Amino acid sequence: MSDANYVKITRPTPDWYDSKRADEVIVAYNTGGGSAQPADPFVAESVIPAATGSMRDFSYIAPDLPELTAENCVGCMDCVNNCPDTAILGKVATRGQLEQTLADFPAEQRQLLTDQFVETTKYFKAFEKKHEKDATAPEGGLFGIFIDPTKCKGCGECVEVCGDRNALKMIKKTPDNLPDYFGMWKLHNRLPASPEAYINPKVAVDLMLKPSHSHYVGGAGSCMGCGEASVIRQALAATAEKVGENYGIVAATGCNTVYGSTYPYNPFTVPWTNSLFENAPTDAMGVRAFWDETGHDDRVLWVLGGDGAMNDIGFQALSRMLASGMNIKVLVLDTQVYSNTGGQTSTASFVGQEAKMSSHGKRDLGKLERRKELGQICMMHPNTFVAQSVGPITSHFFKSVNLALEFDGPAVINVFTTCQPEHGVADDMAAAQAKLAVESRAFPIYIYNPAAGRTMREKLSLIGNPNIDRDWASRKRKDGTTETVTFIDWCKTEGRFRKHFDKSGKPTELLLRSQQERLENWWQLQDLAGIRNKDQEAAAEKG
């Protein structure tokens, strides 16, 4: 097996915290003895020791594992950022560090291990050029991508986001190749952390090169390819860059709390609490008030919750929290459905969407109400920062998080997160579907920053959406012809809208109505942002 994976927590622990007992519990659960455990202070306090998810072993689950073709890798970190399970990590090493570490490995393994590294432009050539001019500057670093076989569930998301770079492909996991993965992971763990000199603090996607920024360590029971978990990882890495470990999380009940706190596995290294489904913002107000009164006003406080918690049952609590002006940041994991309880409609669901309690049948054709736009509602609260984003458009996402953290007051970031079982998409499609949701106007991205100006158009930016001044986006097909990307085109790719298409692919009237509703939502955003719509102007000229 690999070297010990357990992430060491350095922060002080309470007096009653029994480290020995924590180890006993994890070992018991890892070896099938969980149900025979006696009660202990952890159970009594409803506490799960931090980062115990790092000790969970999923190597019996994944049917496939990603394989790296190092020479094609550019070090873009897309695979690392979009992995929901902290199962694929990047590492920069100097040639000296690599040689020194490899010396401890059997000779027959060394070629395989060396082959995991590549001289990229980003970490090698750019640094070599500087080193040639200034001998004191660091030499080029070697870059490698490594899979943790105990965390990878085999969703293939990393391969999908790597795309035409073809640096990753999925291969079948077998008894012959699994030991190689453990060997490579051992090398990753034995190498020192990527030297700071190679990490550009201005490049947000590189934050995950820092082990100190991995505040979500994996080992969570989320579904293969879960779109939520990768977004949480990215948000926490950005927070770590701003304030280190000086923050806490209040989570609203939902998928995120189920996979995030399945005893005894805790994927978080930072303080995290869960009260109820409907009251996370209220709970957070109490924490904020206590921290502020006890001299901890520098601490960041995150609230995590799904669209059910924030749009529906907890909406009032959220609205009250925003109105309070308290410095609390909210990350909404918008799957447009109650994923945790089996796929019921939420007010974030799209018109026509097939969901439990809005089933597609003879009388009704799925959800009939319009989608509630949480972001736009939040914008109308006083002095509130709002962003709507998706994780795989990484610069936009990290910018949203950074601005939210810098904003002196409440902030809400509503993020489209793919839920494979309830959206009816394949395990490796979280990023692809989120990006298509943006391009099809199903889920436009924007940043509303009250600090950016006085007028609405100064505060609201739609940068990041394609064809910002048109009704629909367009793109080139591989054959060179142009196609328009509509909401209907996106619906065709998701099982939740399957029943709206006949055999020839013709959509129902309801779905066309849903498309019109999405277009009107886009027009509203364009109007608020002061964007002139060329298509509408042309239509008006024609009369």
Next chain:
Amino acid sequence: MKRLREKLIADLTRPRPLTDQVTRTLMDRCELRSDRIVPFLADGIHKVDEATIDTIFSPMYTPDWHDRARYVEDVERVSITPAVLSAIIDDLAGSGLTAEYLYEDDTAPMRLPEVVIDRWVRRLHLEVRLPDKIRQAVEATIPKDAQAEVKALTGQPAWRGDHREGILITFLTGFSRTGRFSVDKFEYLTGLVHTYRPHSVDHFRSQVDALIQSYHEESGEHFFDPHLKEVYGPDGAMSPVHDPYGDHRQRQLSLATELKDDLAEFATQAAG
């Protein structure tokens, strides 16, 4: 060398659609509005650092073995040392090459940055020459119209070393004798050899057996609740609309089974 140069220039500069992945990365990493892409490629891209340019354009300029196959003839005709390769890249980078990209209803010209040229040319592995015995074996056993592709695949490092070359010869001669060759299968075989690094034909046979066994072990019942199966199962309402990777896995299993059968057939023929 002149012909090789012209071929490289034609490949690098041929008009092509700006792919979705490149467009998205360009917009994201450069915080660019889509209606500014065309002028940005003409005037702004050279202000971007090389690493970002590499990240943005690598999906369009990472050659695969199909691309390498188109250069096999050239590589056999001229000797390209690493020094010569670097000189070719320098020459092309200094030539002011301009590529044209099709984007929406427009054409976007861009002077090719050196990092893009370097990526494409270096990864074609023009410096790799097949050992004579391998080249001759390919020419003697593989149909002429597939020889360039097989040579490109056999040029990969996975096939180097006495053990692997022995395995390669076994397959080449076996395919020739049995008529069971296909390019797809040979590509898959090359991938397996890369992953498993077998040291003999028998070793490889056992690895293929274990691979097939692994596929079969996972193909059991995944649903224990009939209602869940009805909704989320293979033909359920919430089954994925599009699952190319699932189809790909089926194809992989079929190719692995074919390779196992090939080895059995080779043995039978050799015994007969």
